[in-house]
Amino acid sequence: MGCLACGAEPSGADDASVGSADATASDAYGSDAERPDAHDAGLGDTSSPEDATPPADAGPLLDCTQPTVRCVDDTAGPNQEYTTIQAAADAAGPGDWVRVFAGSYAGFQVTLSGQASAPITFQAAEPGALIDRDGPSGDGVRLQNVSDVVVEGFEIQDVTGRCIAARGATPTSPMLRNVVRNNQCRRAGTECFYLSEFGQGLIEGNELVGCGASGGSRNHGIYLANAGSDGTTIRGNSIFGATPAESNGIHMNGDLSVGGDGVISDLLIERNVISGNFQNGLNMDGVQDSLIRNNLVFDNGRNAMRAYMIDGADGPRGLKVVNNTFLANVSGWALKITDDGGGHVIFNNILSGADGSLAIGTPNLASNNNALDGVLSADEDATTTTLSAWQTATGQDAASIAAAAADLLAATYRLSTTSAAIDSGRPALGAVLAPPTDLDGQPRPQRLGFDLGAFEAP
Numbered sequence: 462m463g464c465l466a467c468g469a470e471p472s473g474a475d476d477a478s479v480g481s482a483d484a485t486a487s488d489a490y491g492s493d494a495e496r497p498d499a500h501d502a503g504l505g506d507t508s509s510p511e512d513a514t515p516p517a518d519a520g521p522l523l524d525c526t527q528p529t530v531r532c533v534d535d536t537a538g539p540n541q542e543y544t545t546i547q548a549a550a551d552a553a554g555p556g557d558w559v560r561v562f563a564g565s566y567a568g569f570q571v572t573l574s575g576q577a578s579a580p581i582t583f584q585a586a587e588p589g590a591l592i593d594r595d596g597p598s599g600d601g602v603r604l605q606n607v608s609d610v611v612v613e614g615f616e617i618q619d620v621t622g623r624c625i626a627a628r629g630a631t632p633t634s635p636m637l638r639n640v641v642r643n644n645q646c647r648r649a650g651t652e653c654f655y656l657s658e659f660g661q662g663l664i665e666g667n668e669l670v671g672c673g674a675s676g677g678s679r680n681h682g683i684y685l686a687n688a689g690s691d692g693t694t695i696r697g698n699s700i701f702g703a704t705p706a707e708s709n710g711i712h713m714n715g716d717l718s719v720g721g722d723g724v725i726s727d728l729l730i731e732r733n734v735i736s737g738n739f740q741n742g743l744n745m746d747g748v749q750d751s752l753i754r755n756n757l758v759f760d761n762g763r764n765a766m767r768a769y770m771i772d773g774a775d776g777p778r779g780l781k782v783v784n785n786t787f788l789a790n791v792s793g794w795a796l797k798i799t800d801d802g803g804g805h806v807i808f809n810n811i812l813s814g815a816d817g818s819l820a821i822g823t824p825n826l827a828s829n830n831n832a833l834d835g836v837l838s839a840d841e842d843a844t845t846t847t848l849s850a851w852q853t854a855t856g857q858d859a860a861s862i863a864a865a866a867a868d869l870l871a872a873t874y875r876l877s878t879t880s881a882a883i884d885s886g887r888p889a890l891g892a893v894l895a896p897p898t899d900l901d902g903q904p905r906p907q908r909l910g911f912d913l914g915a916f917e918a919p
Contacts, residue, residue, distance in 0.1 A: 540586075556580075559582065561583070575609035580609040585613070608639060609637070613642040619647070628655070631721075639663075659690045660693065673708050678707045680708045687716050687719045688719070694731075703738040714747065726749045731753070732754075734758075741762075754784050761791065764793035780807075793815060811866060831913065833848055835863045875918070
């Protein structure tokens with residue numbers, strides 16, 4: 462047997478230009494079975510082979526006889542060292558594994574950190590480890606100002622608060638190196654994940670559906686909150702159906718009022734599938750110097766990606782946007798940047814929106830080899846222009862193509878066999894490299910050159 466012995470609340474407007482969308486994207490599909498996501502679009506494993514953190518190994522040494530393994534089972538038997546996850550959490554220390562067997566459980570709170578070389582791991586030992594009742598904080602899982610904790614493999618549903626929350630740190634002393642991986646979240650009362658001052662973390666392979674079931678506004682899929690959240694990776698998540706007003710798929714907010722520098726930087730946002738949310742797919746307030754690649758964003762209520770400054774200390778600067786498929790097919794722009802500090806690098810994307818492809822605020826950028834639907838703005842959406850006029854005025858996008866998304870994509874948002882996006886990309890723009898694999902994990906390039914968008918044609 463094993464051993465027996467809050468960040469600030471969410472605030473601030475998410476998009477100064479948004480308000481109420483004309484239609485909610487959740488109406489675009491009649492049922493979950495009809496909507497493409499990381500599973501039914503055939504995307505498979507959406508982790509990134511070249512730099513993914515290896516999944517936890519539930520190998521032969523992780524059995525209930527080991528002194529560092531604490532087993533939880535709600536059914537009497539050989540695995541029942543603890544009957545509740547909270548009891549095991551209270552006993553666990555650095556290097557311990559809390560393995561939870563199939564059953565129905567209340568949520569839990571973690572108040573003790575692991576170590577960088579010895580994290581505390583909370584892991585579903587088998588399918589069916591279900592958290593369907595509130596923990597002490599009203600959330601499914603609460604990380605209370607802890608570092609080096611892994612939460613993986615749980616099914617969490619119908620909790621009053623968030624499926625997973627990380628609270629209690631500060632922007633100048635954030636939580637570090639926490640991992641939230643391969644969890645399923647259904648019908649969280651508020652945000653599905655609210656992760657505050659969550660530095661150098663990994664949010665990977667999670668499936669989030671129906672966030673904000675209580676109906677309150679701004680109940681995002683993933684909310685990465687406040688300065689101190691620098692260096693975090695958000696990879697391979699499927700986010701659908703955050704339908705309350707002003708709710709985004711992934712919302713990131715530097716929020717100067719909470720403290721620190723008021724900026725979130727050095728994010729890696731890749732291989733996410735984001736659809737059917739009320740407002741923007743990717744929503745960035747005070748985000749800088751971050752890499753956004755290989756994401757599929759479609760059928761959200763407003764913009765596919767929106768970057769700006771309201772609560773953050775400074776506007777977007779140095780964003781690298783590469784090989785994404787951004788479709789704002791309900792309303793808004795594929796990519797809209799305001800309060801623009803410039804220095805962005807934008808290439809190999811498919812950008813199509815009801816209002817237009819790309820809106821920026823400064824010509825200080827590098828943009829090329831994109832598929833654009835012909836409407837652009839160089840003054841933050843005050844006026845619009847054509848691709849040819851844009852090329853003349855800005856000197857950008859000389860090798861970009863004018864094409865509607867419908868002419869490029871098949872039904873699963875991969876490239877059609879005759880797509881003009883095939884071989885229309887480039888291996889790099891300046892010092893920024895195209896990703897070596899696509900959203901499916903297939904190598905790039907497959908043919909003569911790199912393709913545009915999140916998928917590489919075979």
